[in-house]
Amino acid sequence: MSAAAPLLAVRDLRVVIGGRHILHGVDLDVAAAGVTALLGRNGAGKTTTVRGILGLVPRTGSVLLGGEQTVRLATHALVRRGIGYAPEDRGVFAGLTVAENLRLAERRGAGEPAYDLVHELFPELRQRARQAAGTLSGGQQQMVAIGRTLLNGNRLIIADEPTKGLAPRVVTEVAGVLERAAQAVPVLLVEQNLSMVRRLAEHCVVLADGRTSHRGPAAALLADPEAMRRLLGVGRAGGAPTGTDRFEKGGV
């Protein structure tokens, strides 16, 4: 952990859905700058953690945003406090243009929308303003999804698996998108692509079965094959990575 106070501090986050305990004690800090990666096998509880932070599912525990307790706040109140969310499915409206998608994300009371910042980071979004979002590449759609989170002067961006299902070349494009975004705003990045984590993340948090199993510097974890195997099931003890792990390696 960095010496500076974290922007977001989650402690003992618990989520029960339909009587089923999905999260039973997630602890994580998001640093006040750069990218913090949230890792874990498929089904570990990463998306539920993000949805819990955002109040999209009922949750208990402690979620401090800039020191303020937010665990009892509704989603709209959290959004007003400056959390931008790029969900797992991107949430881009295919039939609307790029400009319309951005306009829909403008938030009243958040001041002048930061189109200058969005267009400076992603000039393509200006060039393609009148193009239907459904005709964009996967990487360009991620630019829309991330661009939207930058419009309203947010303090934190949460991106859930932005590279999921993308070709390696597009993964590289999305890495650049997030790298640029993280220069403006701290990012909590849910990610399965370890090349992305290596390139972007300073800190990482690993979940297993709805709990935090590891927190620390990303580089130290990535450099430790035994920990990678134990925490993420990547590779075999003392051997090369298997072809069956869900964690992808290419593309950045």
Ligand SMILES: Nc1ncnc2c1ncn2[C@@H]1O[C@H](COP(=O)(O)OP(=O)(O)O)[C@@H](O)[C@H]1O
């Ligand atoms: N709305 C829900 N109802 C019931 N079970 C759910 C719901 N959302 C997630 N789960 C279950 O919770 C576990 C964690 O899911 P999720 O947070 O999506 O994991 P991850 O994002 O790490 O792949 C999985 O077993 C999933 O099936």
Ligand SMILES: [Mg+2]
């Ligand atoms: Mg998920």
